Amino acid sequence: xxxxxxxxxxxxxxxxxxxxxxxxxxxxxxxxxxxxxxxxxxxxxxxxxxxxxxxxxxxxxxxxxxxxxxxxxxxxxxxxxxxxxxxxxxxxxxxxxxxxxxxxxxxxxxxxxxxxxxxxxxxxxxxxxxxxxxxxxxxxxxxxxxxxxxxxxxxxxxxxxxxxxxxxxxxxxxxxxxxxxxxxxxxxxxxxxxxxxxxxxxxxxxxxxxxxxxxxxxxxxxxxxxxxxxxxxxxxxxxxxxxxxxxxxxxxxxxxxxxxxxxxxxxxxxxxxxxxxxxxxxxxxxxxxxxxxxxxxxxxxxxxxxxxxxxxxxxxxxxxxxxxxxxxxxxxxxxxxxxxxxxxxxxxxxxxxxxxxxx
Numbered sequence: 361x362x363x364x365x366x367x368x369x370x371x372x373x374x375x376x377x378x379x380x381x382x383x384x385x386x387x388x389x390x391x392x393x394x395x396x397x398x399x400x401x402x403x404x405x406x407x408x409x410x411x412x413x414x415x416x417x418x419x420x421x422x423x424x425x426x427x428x429x430x431x432x433x434x435x436x437x438x439x440x441x442x443x444x445x446x447x448x449x450x451x452x453x454x455x456x457x458x459x460x461x462x463x464x465x466x467x468x469x470x471x472x473x474x475x476x477x478x479x480x481x482x483x484x485x486x487x488x489x490x491x492x493x494x495x496x497x498x499x500x501x502x503x504x505x506x507x508x509x510x511x512x513x514x515x516x517x518x519x520x521x522x523x524x525x526x527x528x529x530x531x532x533x534x535x536x537x538x539x540x541x542x543x544x545x546x547x548x549x550x551x552x553x554x555x556x557x558x559x560x561x562x563x564x565x566x567x568x569x570x571x572x573x574x575x576x577x578x579x580x581x582x583x584x585x586x587x588x589x590x591x592x593x594x595x596x597x598x599x600x601x602x603x604x605x606x607x608x609x610x611x612x613x614x615x616x617x618x619x620x621x622x623x624x625x626x627x628x629x630x631x632x633x634x635x636x637x638x639x640x641x642x643x644x645x646x647x648x649x650x651x652x653x654x655x656x657x658x659x660x661x662x663x664x665x666x667x668x669x670x671x672x673x674x675x676x677x678x679x680x681x682x683x684x685x686x687x688x689x690x691x692x693x694x695x696x697x698x699x700x701x702x703x704x705x706x707x708x709x710x711x712x713x714x715x716x717x718x719x
Contacts, residue, residue: 380719381716381717381718382716383683383714383715383716383717384670384673384714384715384716384717385712385713386667386669386705386709386710386711386712386713386714386715387668387711387712388665388666388667388711389667389668389702390663390664391663391664391665391666391668391699391702392657392659392662392663392664393659393661393664393697394606394657394660394697394699395591395592395595395598395599395657395658395660395697396592396595396656396657396697396698397589397605397637397655397656397657397658398589398590399587399588399589399590399653399654399656400587400650400651400652400653400654401585401586401587401609401641401649401651401652401654402580402585402586402587402650403557403558403560403580403581403585403586403650404580404581404584404585404586404640405557405580406555406557406560406578406579406580406650407554407555407578407579407580408575408576408577408578409434409435409551409553409575409576409578409579410572410573410574410575410576411437411570411572411574412572412573413572414569414570414571414572415437415438415549415569416437416568416569417436417437417564417565417568418435418436418437418438418549419435419436419566420434420435420562420564420565420566421433421434421435421436422434422435422559422562422577423559424559424561424562425558425559426558427557427582428553428556428558428559428579429553429556430553430554430555430556431552431553432553433550433551433552434551434552434553434559434576434577435551435576435577436549436550437549437570438549453537453540456536456537456540457537459533459536460530460533460534460537464533467526467529467530467533470522470525470526470529473522474519474522474523474526477515477518477519477522480518480519481512481515481516481518481519484508484511484512484514484515485515485516487508487511487512488505488509488511488512490508491508492509553579555579555581557579557580558579558580558581558582559577559578559579560577560579560580561578561651562576563575563577563578564576564577578650583644584640584641585641586619586622586638586639586641587605587607587619587637587638587639587641587656588637588638589636589637589639589656590629590632590634590635590636590637591634591658592633592634593628593633593634596624596634596635596637599621599635599637599658599660600624601621601622601623601624602620602622603620603621603658603659604618604619604620604658605618605620605621605656605657606618606656606657606659607655607657608654608655608656608700609648609649609652609654610652610653611648611649612646617641617642617646618641618642619642619656620639620640621637621638621658622638622639622640623637624637624638625638637658639656639658657698657699657700666696666697666699666704667704667705667706667709667711668699668702668704668705669702669703669705669709669715670701670702670703671698671701671702671703672701672717673716673717674693674703675690678692678694679691679693680693680708680709680715680716681716681717681718682709682713682714682715682716683714683715683716684714688716691708692708693705693707693709694707694708
């Protein structure tokens with residue numbers, strides 16, 4: 361018993377010296393059982409722009425708040441000479457894009473040739489048919505009729521050849537465009553956006569040296585957000601998809617928001633001995649700030665009767681000061697689930713006990 365109960369011999373002395381104490385009567389409350397988690401807010405879809413080599417930032421092409429599309433160039437790395445080479449490739453891409461268009465000069469010339477060849481074939485076909493009719497009535501010789509038929513067939517062959525040449529040319533122009541794009545994408549000097557969204561933060565400026573895997577900027581969806589939470593390994597077995605989450609953030613003090621679990625990462629993060637859980641934020645009217653911290657409860661069971669005490673009455677994570685018959689003692693308790701500013705007491709206290717908080 362001596363191991364668990366300690367006489368708090370200074371309690372009356374503290375009170376007599378003018379320090380105040382606050383008293384709380386232990387009771388049961390109806391609560392939703394939740395697993396405590398902490399984490400940060402992020403856009404629903406996002407990526408952090410990085411490079412895989414040490415490079416100098418030559419140019420930043422966007423600013424915080426910019427709206428970008430997938431494939432847009434966000435930053436240019438490297439020396440002036442290296443970037444001149446990339447610019448040449450970019451100009452080749454623009455030229456190839458223009459050549460592939462149906463109204464490009466190259467393809468318009470082919471279309472004109474196709475139109476003329478078609479007209480000639482149609483005229484030769486009509487003449488061949490007329491000569492065949494005339495040959496039946498002996499108005500023209502069979503030799504003349506056959507010659508017109510050969511001319512018609514030759515015109516048709518030329519018409520088809522030009523059409524095939526057009527298709528081959530267009531395919532070649534498209535391949536040239538794809539080759540130029542591939543060459544540019546392989547360049548390490550141009551950093552592009554992997555998604556369409558908003559530039560939330562830029563961590564580097566022009567002239568800075570960027571180390572491998574060092575963040576350069578954060579890009580994400582503009583109006584949908586999620587939570588990235590860390591759950592203790594002892595609680596992860598109780599977490600599953602579609603569970604409700606209540607959370608608060610310091611950005612909106614005193615306001616509670618809802619989210620829903622949509623992904624549980626099964627890999628343990630060894631440094632923190634925790635698992636990452638992602639939850640979609642339901643509120644679509646409030647603006648959330650990426651990378652702002654949150655505290656959350658993931659609801660695993662609803663409407664349970666639990667003995668709770670205010671969290672700030674708990675000392676050293678497992679002890680409380682209890683007052684009985686004007687005597688104050690420090691006793692050890694067994695705690696359970698945390699509910700925001702409250703903590704569950706599984707053993708050590710009884711309903712109606714008076715516990716103290718030193719102010």
